[in-house]
Amino acid sequence: MDYKEAKDKFINTWGSLGSLWGINKAMAQIQALLFISTKPLSMEDIMEELKISRGNTSMNLRQLMDWGIVTKELVAGERKEFFTTEKDVQELARIVAKERSRREIKPVIKVLAEVSTIEDTSPEAKELIKQTKALHELTETADEMINKLVNQKQNWITKSLVKLFT
Amino acid sequence: MDYKEAKDKFINTWGSLGSLWGINKAMAQIQALLFISTKPLSMEDIMEELKISRGNTSMNLRQLMDWGIVTKELVAGERKEFFTTEKDVQELARIVAKERSRREIKPVIKVLAEVSTIEDTSPEAKELIKQTKALHELTETADEMINKLVNQKQNWITKSLVKLFT
DNA sequence: TTAAACTTTCAATAAGTATTGAAAGTTTAT
DNA sequence: ATAAACTTTCAATACTTATTGAAAGTTTAA
Numbered sequence A, B: 001m002d003y004k005e006a007k008d009k010f011i012n013t014w015g016s017l018g019s020l021w022g023i024n025k026a027m028a029q030i031q032a033l034l035f036i037s038t039k040p041l042s043m044e045d046i047m048e049e050l051k052i053s054r055g056n057t058s059m060n061l062r063q064l065m066d067w068g069i070v071t072k073e074l075v076a077g078e079r080k081e082f083f084t085t086e087k088d089v090q091e092l093a094r095i096v097a098k099e100r101s102r103r104e105i106k107p108v109i110k111v112l113a114e115v116s117t118i119e120d121t122s123p124e125a126k127e128l129i130k131q132t133k134a135l136h137e138l139t140e141t142a143d144e145m146i147n148k149l150v151n152q153k154q155n156w157i158t159k160s161l162v163k164l165f166t
Numbered sequence C: 001t002t003a004a005a006c007t008t009t010c011a012a013t014a015a016g017t018a019t020t021g022a023a024a025g026t027t028t029a030t
Numbered sequence D: 001a002t003a004a005a006c007t008t009t010c011a012a013t014a015c016t017t018a019t020t021g022a023a024a025g026t027t028t029a030a
Helices: A003-016 A025-035 A043-050 A054-067 A089-115 A123-151 A156-165 B003-021 B025-035 B043-050 B054-067 B089-115 B123-151 B156-165
Strands: A070-073 A082-085 B070-073 B082-085
Touching (some): A003 A025, A003 B089, A003 B123, A025 A043, A025 A070, A025 A082, A054 A070, A089 A123, A089 B003, A089 B123, A123 B003, A156 B123, B003 B025, B025 B070, B025 B082
Antiparallel strands (some): A070 A082
């Protein structure tokens, strides 16, 4: 496999994997491209490399910036904007985990809390309460765990793994 | 909030959350319905409750069974088939985590391994190799961690949380 | 067997998402 | 101020994915 092949394979795999971490294809591909680039890229560069439109590039870059994964970079003597992504995988994972907790997990916890505290003593309601309570507890614990993991700055994932083995 | 409201809210929230754990809306809704049901439900019951077609119900039930989350139940004296879902949230989480590891994470690890071992000494290739290697390592460690967590049968999530706090 | 009861399959279609491209908006240099 | 260089917005459209429903398939009871 030569460089070009490997690069395309990486960008495509990462792109189609977007769903796993909750973002769309173009967004994931742009991030992937920046992630392996040796220098900041302009919108033009990204459009060219990924063969996507200006509008698409602009919108997805904005989203990546909203996530806090991509930042604008000023390049001396250049008028247009350049972009880079967080290059440290651990920091990247930390940002993604935090955002997903905030955007997706927290709202669900809220709904589960509401649903699990209705006042109704019918057997069906009792089952609903019991099951949503269990789910609420699990989700909260998992979310707490993620935040715990994610806040250990140095080398968190390896450290955590070690702990779990003891 | 009365029972019906609470139930619908739960089913809808769970349904729209499907994407978070990698399944589609109808699939997630069927699972949610079974999860809070006091007894096994027939296809008819499910269609009726969720207002979805027979075909849709059939296909999504099959998928849920493929995932190992839902099982057929024989009800004495009844000709049609009835379905139940795993009722223990921890067991449920375990199954989902395992399946996602197998279906999504493992294949990505394979691609990252391939891409990160190309032979090319150009600066761009070096960066590609360096970054995909880091990603490979992180993904493998995370996957290992998930599998580790998931294999502790009893009360895994709470136990793990405790460990991480030490 | 036969036929009723039930389930699955799958082509057609609907619904949901992503993408384009051109017009409108903004910034910078002169 | 003007205009060139650049970015954003958004209605139209393409693409993808989910859903329907009816025909085909299967199982069971008599």
